[in-house]
Amino acid sequence: MTSVTSLFAPVEADLAQLVDNLKQLVGARHPMLYAAAEHLFQAGGKRMRPAIVLLLSRAVAGGQDITARHRRLAEITEMIHTASLFHDDVVDEADLRRGSQTVNSRFGNRIAIQAGDFMFAQASWYLANLDNLDVVKLLSEVIKDFAEGEIQQGFSSFDTEVSLQSYLDKSYYKTASLIANSSKAVGVLSDVPHDLREDLYQFGRSVGLAFQIVDDILDFTGTTDSLGKPAGSDLKKWQSHGSSTLCNGRNTLPSRFGGTGVDGTWRSGRGNHAGQQQSGDRAIACFGRRVFRYGIKASGETAVFTLQASPD
Numbered sequence: 001m002t003s004v005t006s007l008f009a010p011v012e013a014d015l016a017q018l019v020d021n022l023k024q025l026v027g028a029r030h031p032m033l034y035a036a037a038e039h040l041f042q043a044g045g046k047r048m049r050p051a052i053v054l055l056l057s058r059a060v061a062g063g064q065d066i067t068a069r070h071r072r073l074a075e076i077t078e079m080i081h082t083a084s085l086f087h088d089d090v091v092d093e094a095d096l097r098r099g100s101q102t103v104n105s106r107f108g109n110r111i112a113i114q115a116g117d118f119m120f121a122q123a124s125w126y127l128a129n130l131d132n133l134d135v136v137k138l139l140s141e142v143i144k145d146f147a148e149g150e151i152q153q154g155f156s157s158f159d160t161e162v163s164l165q166s167y168l169d170k171s172y173y174k175t176a177s178l179i180a181n182s183s184k185a186v187g188v189l190s191d192v193p194h195d196l197r198e199d200l201y202q203f204g205r206s207v208g209l210a211f212q213i214v215d216d217i218l219d220f221t222g223t224t225d226s227l228g229k230p231a232g233s234d235l236k237k238w239q240s241h242g243s244s245t246l247c248n249g250r251n252t253l254p255s256r257f258g259g260t261g262v263d264g265t266w267r268s269g270r271g272n273h274a275g276q277q278q279s280g281d282r283a284i285a286c287f288g289r290r291v292f293r294y295g296i297k298a299s300g301e302t303a304v305f306t307l308q309a310s311p312d
Helices: 011-025 031-042 048-062 066-091 103-107 109-128 134-155 163-192 194-221 253-257 275-308
Strands: 259-260 266-268
Touching: 011 048, 011 066, 011 109, 031 103, 031 109, 031 194, 048 163, 048 194, 066 103, 066 109, 066 134, 066 163, 103 163, 109 134, 109 194, 134 163, 163 194
Parallel strands: none
Antiparallel strands: 259 266
């Protein structure tokens, strides 16, 4: 299996420079907000979103070095993502992120929310200074989509009738939109033909959806140590909807395996533990089969883009 490290090897130096630049972009005029942002930056992470921007920038550059505007686009992409994490952790009452304390658990909810707002504002400022209206529109839509996804997720928690399309729409808003639109923005800054810009968008969309689906699976198959955040946190709040919506809309896990009561406490499902585990295993197996079929479609779209964009 190809590791993330090897995939990002062509832009390893670019990513190292990006982390240093992010700390400078945030600025030190507000010590507490800077400390909160630096805390999350230092926690690490895969830097997948800016890595994709940098990889695509190099791919369409035709062997030339990428421009300062492409580097700034990657930095803005990571700033927008980081800002969303501040707010998500407050809404989810999360204590861990990337194996470290979340900003809200260390500095409090007020600082976390202000730090998120500050980061969105900084990202918007640097976005405007790219002086490209099309790119501004693309990345502004991402911020709107974040809010739409959060609202949809909040209103559909514990809803066992959510359709597969609704699940994918929510996953697009919360995850795939940023990757898709920043990928297309690479094409805009590179002034590539419009059909290739659309290919870049579809590539980012497919990667983003696949990433979110796998993340939902890992939420109830992974461990806290491997995930860097509490395992089962989304499932406990019934936010991923993955096990039910990808299994023909049936409420597989909450009714048989457990769920959160109105008082917020975790309650076990019907039957004994062995039965609950078997139900959980069946849900995971069903989820996996549907994801596999969906993943083939997403991989096919990605392969088409790769063939079209290849300089050879």
